[in-house]
Amino acid sequence: MSDLTPDAEKSHQIKISLRTRLLTARRSLPVAVRSAADAQLHDRTTALVRRTGARSIAAYVPVGSEPGGPDLPDRLLAALPPGGRLLLPVLLPDNDLTWAEAAPADPGGPVAPVVSTDPSGPRTARSLLVAGPRGLREPAGPRLGVEAVCSVDLLLVPALxxxxxxxxxxxxxxxYDRVLARLPEPGPLVVALLHDGEDVDFVPAEPHDRRVHAVITPTGGFARRPYSPSGS
Known part of the structure; x- marks a missing residue:
């Protein structure tokens, strides 16, 4: 028997249905369409980094059809000013996330090749990441703890x-519900990267859900949410 109230149970079922529909739509995107969308997201996130002057970023490492594609971490590293840093997540056994700093790959180090999604044609590049659990890619550096994300200027999160x-x-x-729940107020600017069509009017909210300050979509670009921090 469910412990949820009738309203919460209804929201939960709506979210399951919405999640299934969105995942199916993502998986059906042609490779060329996904590659072009990733390139647009790279341009828009790079512009955001430069416009906000962010010197520290925490981001995710896209897998499969997630927005941004496998080159996203490298593009973010390139967008940072000298002395800037990029934190990437490392999955813990309890599904929480700790963080490690990404760095340009050492050509002689133990890194795995990644195929670029650049629409001009596939190429093989050296990744700054190593294989992690569940098909994820993770930075190999020292683990900085779950609280490390609290001090960044910009946090880019995945979302359906x-x-x-x-x-x-x-x-x-x-x-990421745990990540967002531990952020201070005021904290970093939190932006979700989406495919076109995933910036929707309504998403059912449950008590554990957290909101983001803005979204970026390939064609729509950066769009604030009602309580976006001033000046962002």
Whole structure:
């Protein structure tokens, strides 16, 4: 028997249905369409980094059809000013996330090749990441702890959809709900990267859900949410 109230149970079922539909749509995107969208997201996130003057970024490492593609970490590293740093997540056994600093790959180090999604044609590049659990890619450096994300200027998070009030729909594992719940106020600017069509009017909210400050989509670009920090 469910411990959820009738309203919460209804929201939960709506989220399951929405999540299934969005995942199916993502998987059906042609490679060329996804590659072009990733390139647009790279341009828009780079512009955001430079416009905000962010010197420290925490981001995710896209897998499969997630927005941004496998080159996203490298593009973010290139967008940072001298002395800037990029933190990337490392999955813990309880599904929480600790963080490690990304650095340009050492050509002689133990790194895995990654195929670029550049629409001009596939190429093989050296990755700054190593293989992690569940098919993830992770930075190999020292683990900085779950609180490391609290001190960054900009946090880019994955999402399947974001509603008009900033409510974020994830895959259901809860990793980023924990990350967002521990951020201070005021904290970093939190932006979700989405495919076109995933910036929606409404996402059902449950007590554990957290909102984001803005979204970036390939064609729509940067769009604030109602309580976006001033000046962002």
């Amino acid at each position: 959809a974001v509603g008009g009030d900033g409510t974020r729909l994830g895959r259901g594992g809860g990793s």
